[in-house]
Amino acid sequence: MIWLGIETSNAPLSIAVVKDGQVLIEIVQNLKLTHSVTVMPTIQELLEKVNLKPSDIDGIAVSEGPGSYTGLRIGVTVAKTIAWSLKKPVVGVSSLKVLAANAQLFNGIICSLFDARRQNVYAASYTENLSETVIEEQHISIDELLEKLKEMSKPVMFVGLDVAIFKEKIVECLGELAYFAPTSLQLPRASKLIELVQNEPLPSVEEIHSFVPKYHRIAQAEAEWIKEQKRGNQ
Amino acid sequence: MGEFTMKDTIILAIETSCDETAAAIIRNGTEIISNVVASQIESQKRFGGVVPEIASRHHVEQITIVIEEALEKANMQPSDLTAVAVTEGPGLVGALLIGINAAKAFAFVHNLPIIGVHHIAGHIYANALVQPMQFPLLALVVSGGHTELVLMKEHGSFEVIGETRDDAAGEAYDKVARVLNMPYPGGPHIDRLAHEADEAVEFPRAWLEDSYDFSFSGLKSAVINYKHNMDQRGEEINPAHVARGFQESVVEVLTTKTLRAAKEYNVKQVIAAGGVSANKGLRTSLEQVFEQEGIAFTVPPLKLCTDNAAMIGAAASYMYEAGVRGELSMNGVPGKELKSW
Structure with a gap:
């Protein structure tokens, strides 16, 4: 079984090709280049290097969110279009879970997060080996997240490039319980995406059309419109 | 246009520059084989205009459905196609990116050339579908x-x-x-x-x-x-x-x-x-x-005046004949200038 992994949920880019549980090739970059420009040439280049054709791909794993709306849409659009063109399944994986997987051997709680601006984050937390989700992925204020983690009274490993933004706050709240992943574990890896799904049952190809990113937030205009409707109904 | 003595030029065209998700199949720049448009008007009219984020979200929901429908209505396989065309700009950048990335992924899988089309060139070439220019x-x-x-x-x-x-x-x-x-x-x-x-x-x-x-x-x-x-x-x-x-x-x-x-x-x-x-x-x-x-x-008739992919396919057919080809690194260009090819 040959998998293509695509991770474009935030600024970093990662593409991987995995064959029968072995990583054949993987690229992880943090160059803040436009995913729209880099994704397809990178996929082409990696497949060429491992001497595979697009039609050799049996399944596609893609980071489905949360993250940058545009980044998610580029990854999901490329993944679903390749999947639909090949009539092969596409599987979405939480971008927070993929990131947390970098620190899955940590004996404690693993918390992955992305900055969502105005002191908010997209975050989730898991136990060792991601065996249990202790905080479901959500859009949450950093203060509320840290309070939840504090209540658990366990060591917490923070993973993600955006952790740096909140480091002071984290230390202030959790003190010696706070651990920070080393630099080499801060970027999401497409091979991890594949690792997380390769032993799971595959979705059918009929589900490709309805596959969309998990934004975790409705669009601003829609939120305002709903608010207005509610006001109108009162 | 040029002679098609060897073989027909059949273009799959995709357009997502604003609030219509569209795909069409055009033969020799003049004949519409299929022309599918999924409009977002029902959703967007809640806001009194097009909200870019909402437009982009709808495009992701619709894109493969619309392409599939265009192929099915034309009763064609990807192997029947000569090239894939897509609107490169101008337009809403987030919206353009969906069509462009779908077009590139499709072209890559099926080993087809890709052609980036200017939206206005498309509108003009809608007329080539009616009568020779x-x-x-x-x-x-x-x-x-x-x-x-x-x-x-x-x-x-x-x-x-x-x-x-x-x-x-x-x-x-x-x-x-x-x-x-x-x-x-x-x-x-x-x-x-x-x-x-x-x-x-x-x-x-x-x-x-x-x-x-x-x-x-x-x-x-x-x-x-x-x-x-x-x-x-x-x-x-x-x-x-x-x-x-x-x-x-x-x-x-x-x-x-x-x-x-x-x-x-x-x-x-x-x-x-x-x-x-x-x-x-x-x-x-x-x-x-x-x-x-x-x-x-x-x-052009009304349905070719509003945004559609048939017009993109018409322009792309002439671009294809002129030897214009795009790259897999194609990006959305929201303020793209209309230039000669």
């Missing part, structure tokens, strides 16, 4: 995002001789419609009301002296001020009279400038393109003056 040709492109006079000396040659300095004509229609409390999109409502009106409120015309440029923001402000003054005096406005006065101003300026340019450049054919060319008032006025002048005038 005769050069030199003058195109009046009028839509929600554009108001341009484009001179073409031959296929693939574009010279913008006039454009709007502020609002596009369609944008002015939408804004005036909002002032008159009409639903989005406002153009068709104003057009209908204008036809029902027995008199017109007099609004100014922006001639901009000898220039072929346009300006509609002054007219829009004049309508807003008129309503404001009437409100202050406690008088009701007659929406039909306002609609007719507004439309007369827009149509007179567009028609007069197009006619003057057609004569100056001695063109063989004048075409109208873009969403606002669906406007009955404008169509009728242009048809009348060019019939009097003895200059051929064409305007």
Whole structure:
């Protein structure tokens, strides 16, 4: 079984090709280049290097969110279009879970997060080996997240490039319980995406059309419109 | 166009520059084999206009469905295709990116060349689906995002001789419609009301002296001020009279400038393109003056005036013949300039 992994949920880019549980090739970059420009040439280049054709791909794993709306849409659009063109399944994986997987051997709680601006984050937390989700992925204020983690009274490993933004706050709240992943574990890896799904049952190809990113937030205009409707109904 | 002696050129075209997710299959630049458009109007009208984030979300939901439908309706396989074409710009960047990335992924899997098409070139080439283009040709492109006079000396040659300095004509229609409390999109409502009106409120015309440029923001402000003054005096406005006065101003300026340019450049054919060319008032006025002048005038059928992928496929067919090819690194270009190929 040959998998293509695509991770474009935030600024970093990662593409991987995995064959029968072995990583054949993987690229992880943090160059803040436009995913729209880099994704397809990178996929082409990696497949060429491992001497595979697009039609050799049996399944596609893609980071489905949360993250940058545009980044998610580029990854999901490329993944679903390749999947639909090949009539092969596409599987979405939480971008927070993929990131947390970098620190899955940590004996404690693993918390992955992305900055969502105005002191908010997209975050989730898991136990060792991601065996249990202790905080479901959500859009949450950093203060509320840290309070939840504090209540658990366990060591917490923070993973993600955006952790740096909140480091002071984290230390202030959790003190010696706070651990920070080393630099080499801060970027999401497409091979991890594949690792997380390769032993799971595959979705059918009929589900490709309805596959969309998990934004975790409705669009601003829609939120305002709903608010207005509610006001109108009162 | 060039000869297709060897084999037909069959293009799969994709268009997602604004709020329509569209795919079409075009044979030899002239024949529509299939033409699928998934409109977001029902969703977007809640907001009184197109919200870019909502547009992008809908495109991701629709994109593979629309491409599949275009292939199925044409009864074709990817192996029947010559190339994949997609709107590269101008447009909403987030919206463009969905079509572009789907087109690139599809082209990559099926080992097909990819062609990035300018949205306005597409609108102009919608006419090639109706009848052969005769050069030199003058195109009046009028839509929600554009108001341009484009001179073409031959296929693939574009010279913008006039454009709007502020609002596009369609944008002015939408804004005036909002002032008159009409639903989005406002153009068709104003057009209908204008036809029902027995008199017109007099609004100014922006001639901009000898220039072929346009300006509609002054007219829009004049309508807003008129309503404001009437409100202050406690008088009701007659929406039909306002609609007719507004439309007369827009149509007179567009028609007069197009006619003057057609004569100056001695063109063989004048075409109208873009969403606002669906406007009955404008169509009728242009048809009348060019019939009097003895200059051929064409305007595509309504469904080819609004955004669609068939027009992108038509332009791409001529680009393909001219040897134009894009790269897998193609990006959305929201402010893309209309350049000759």
